Amino acid sequence: MIQKGNRVARNAKDLEVYRSAYQLAMELFEISKSWPRDERYALTDQIRRSSRSVCANLREAWAKRRYPAHFILKITDADAENSETDTWLDFARDTDCLSPDEYAKFAAKVAEVGRMIGGILKNHESFCHPQN
Numbered sequence: 001m002i003q004k005g006n007r008v009a010r011n012a013k014d015l016e017v018y019r020s021a022y023q024l025a026m027e028l029f030e031i032s033k034s035w036p037r038d039e040r041y042a043l044t045d046q047i048r049r050s051s052r053s054v055c056a057n058l059r060e061a062w063a064k065r066r067y068p069a070h071f072i073l074k075i076t077d078a079d080a081e082n083s084e085t086d087t088w089l090d091f092a093r094d095t096d097c098l099s100p101d102e103y104a105k106f107a108a109k110v111a112e113v114g115r116m117i118g119g120i121l122k123n124h125e126s127f128c129h130p131q132n
Contacts, residue, residue: 012062017116018055021082024109025051028085035097043097047088053081054113061127068128072121079117086110 012018028051032044061074089110093103120127 012059015058015062017113017120018058020109020116021051021054021058021078021113024085024106024113025055027109028106031098031102035092039095039097043088043091043095047085047092050081050084050088054078054085057081065128068124071128072124075117075120075124079114079121082110082114082117086114 009015025048028047032047035044057074057078061071061078064070064074086107089098089103089106092098093100098106
């Protein structure tokens with residue numbers, strides 16, 4: 001268990017970064033439903049895949065936290081997928097799939113998830129622990 005303030009994280013779903021990344025992925029899923037059909041396989045599928053992969057990599061990292069090198073690898077993968085999501089947001093903005101306000105909202109959320117992931121990387125020792 002990882003204690004954060006008064007809360008204890010019993011699994012990855014309890015982590016604020018996981019909840020934020022999951023909410024972002026769901027918001028991107030919803031807004032991408034209105035994007036042009038000709039962007040289905042390029043932009044829509046890619047942004048959905050990368051945003052969901054942030055969450056999946058966080059869950060995998062949690063499962064591997066007894067092995068610090070594996071934990072760091074999966075957290076780094078989550079960070080890379082978050083950066084990829086940011087790239088797809090740029091394409092969505094520049095192809096008029098997102099308004100400037102929508103883009104700003106989503107870019108801020110991606111940046112916040114990135115800051116939280118960076119905090120985990122800096123303090124990975126507090127997440128990793130040897131088990132019997």
